Amino acid sequence: MEKIPSIHTSTLGIDFGTSNSAVSWAQDGGLARLLPLEGQELSMPTAVFYNAEERRTHFGRDALAQYLAGTEGRLMRSLKSLLGSPLLLEKTEVNHQQISYQDIIATFLAELRQRAARALGAAPTRVVMGRPVHFVDDDPERDALAQRSLHEAALAVGFEQVSFQLEPMAAALDHERRLARESLVLVVDLGGGTSDFTVVRLGPQRMAQADRSADVLATSGVHIGGTDFDQKLSLEQVMPLLGFRHQGPQQREVPSRVFFDLATWHLIQWQYQPRAISQAQALRVNYADVQLHARLMAVLEHRHGHHMAHEVEQAKIRCSQQDRSTAIDLSIVEAGLHAPLQTADLQGHLAALLARTVACARDCVQRAGLRDGELDAIYLTGGSSALRPFQRALQVEFAGVAMVEGDLFGGVASGLAYSGAGMGP
Numbered sequence: 001m002e003k004i005p006s007i008h009t010s011t012l013g014i015d016f017g018t019s020n021s022a023v024s025w026a027q028d029g030g031l032a033r034l035l036p037l038e039g040q041e042l043s044m045p046t047a048v049f050y051n052a053e054e055r056r057t058h059f060g061r062d063a064l065a066q067y068l069a070g071t072e073g074r075l076m077r078s079l080k081s082l083l084g085s086p087l088l089l090e091k092t093e094v095n096h097q098q099i100s101y102q103d104i105i106a107t108f109l110a111e112l113r114q115r116a117a118r119a120l121g122a123a124p125t126r127v128v129m130g131r132p133v134h135f136v137d138d139d140p141e142r143d144a145l146a147q148r149s150l151h152e153a154a155l156a157v158g159f160e161q162v163s164f165q166l167e168p169m170a171a172a173l174d175h176e177r178r179l180a181r182e183s184l185v186l187v188v189d190l191g192g193g194t195s196d197f198t199v200v201r202l203g204p205q206r207m208a209q210a211d212r213s214a215d216v217l218a219t220s221g222v223h224i225g226g227t228d229f230d231q232k233l234s235l236e237q238v239m240p241l242l243g244f245r246h247q248g249p250q251q252r253e254v255p256s257r258v259f260f261d262l263a264t265w266h267l268i269q270w271q272y273q274p275r276a277i278s279q280a281q282a283l284r285v286n287y288a289d290v291q292l293h294a295r296l297m298a299v300l301e302h303r304h305g306h307h308m309a310h311e312v313e314q315a316k317i318r319c320s321q322q323d324r325s326t327a328i329d330l331s332i333v334e335a336g337l338h339a340p341l342q343t344a345d346l347q348g349h350l351a352a353l354l355a356r357t358v359a360c361a362r363d364c365v366q367r368a369g370l371r372d373g374e375l376d377a378i379y380l381t382g383g384s385s386a387l388r389p390f391q392r393a394l395q396v397e398f399a400g401v402a403m404v405e406g407d408l409f410g411g412v413a414s415g416l417a418y419s420g421a422g423m424g425p
């Protein structure tokens with residue numbers, strides 16, 4: 001293993017995201033620099049692939065490519081969604097070893113630290129990690145447990161000083177660098193797992209202050225993000241092809257649990273365990289059309305779950321970006337199989353989730369005690385903030401307030417490095 005000296009001054013910012021992670025570095029008073037993580041790429045998918053053929057571990061785009069190419073092995077995604085859950089300590093077998101999901105998170109963080117060290121020429125010992133406003137909704141104990149688990153993972157991989165900053169506040173600190181005058185801003189960070197909001201007073205004169213708590217007027221957050229949109233779209237458009245809502249003998253629907261789990265990024269890998277497979281096998285009697293059941297079994301036995309979720313996600317992004325209907329490619333399951341995704345589906349299926357997200361933004365502004373006319377701007381960050389139906393819903397709620405699109409994938413990490421600058425030696 002390469003020997004890299006440690007750096008004890010200056011701080012690393014790590015945005016450990018549900019879907020993507022980014023790392024940034026700032027020296028006191030200096031500009032934050034996003035560090036290249038995969039080639040020149042400044043963010044990488046939060047994905048780990050345990051290759052069973054070569055017994056090697058792959059990360060990021062490389063992990064996804066290995067999985068999608070059909071290499072034998074296990075893919076781990078949406079690891080952050082397990083923080084605060086009892087599943088975190090559950091062991092799973094990879095390459096003949098029993099490891100917990102907590103260990104897998106530490107493996108991923110160790111890789112981020114090592115890649116940062118390679119870019120910097122030395123291994124940083126201080127880190128500011130991002131955290132959503134709520135890791136877990138309405139459960140302060142599990143929420144605190146989630147942060148503790150992430151803290152322990154950071155210590156386990158060699159960081160000596162670990163602190164936390166709210167992700168939307170970090171995004172605000174990054175945005176502040178580009179402001180010419182004092183502004184009241186609603187910062188919206190819509191990621192893969194959570195939607196986070198903060199109303200904050202930003203401005204060039206305020207940047208130098210070490211303690212910014214007086215500038216934070218309110219925060220709010222809800223556990224809804226892009227992976228929930230993928231789940232919903234999968235349930236509505238894809239899972240019926242495997243038997244979801246299918247009426248079997250006596251007009252009874254097939255029990256739906258397997259479809260929910262198969263549509264949920266962080267639960268997919270459990271469906272491949274022998275017990276889950278035999279439970280799915282037993283569902284055959286609940287089907288009138290046994291071909292649908294055969295399809296479900298093929299998906300489980302050939303472990304196509306992540307691949308299908310990936311196709312749903314890609315179709316969601318295409319449909320949103322092009323504002324045009326598209327098809328979800330399911331040819332991996334069966335030659336020629338696909339599911340339509342129309343712009344009206346995107347809007348309609350996601351309406352309830354988006355309404356809850358927008359309500360959370362409204363709650364934040366209300367708690368800040370502001371009228372909409374007092375907001376100077378809404379600043380958008382996080383991959384899901386680009387979702388067209390979300391932007392439309394937000395603009396309807398906050399009519400007349402200017403929306404500014406920021407750095408969707410790097411803003412939080414940059415802001416984390418800024419919040420670490422001045423932490424002291």
Ligand SMILES: Nc1ncnc2c1ncn2[C@@H]1O[C@H](COP(=O)(O)OP(=O)(O)OP(=O)(O)O)[C@@H](O)[C@H]1O
Nearest residue numbers: 017018019020191192193194226382383384386387
């Ligand atoms: N153009 C787009 N339109 C809609 N959604 C998008 C687009 N690009 C990416 N996404 C979605 O954004 C999400 C990832 O965003 P991001 O990388 O900001 O999340 P994250 O930081 O990993 O998650 P979190 O902050 O919730 O932990 C994914 O669900 C992805 O499908």
Ligand SMILES: [Mg+2]
Nearest residue numbers: 017191382412
């Ligand atoms: Mg994020």
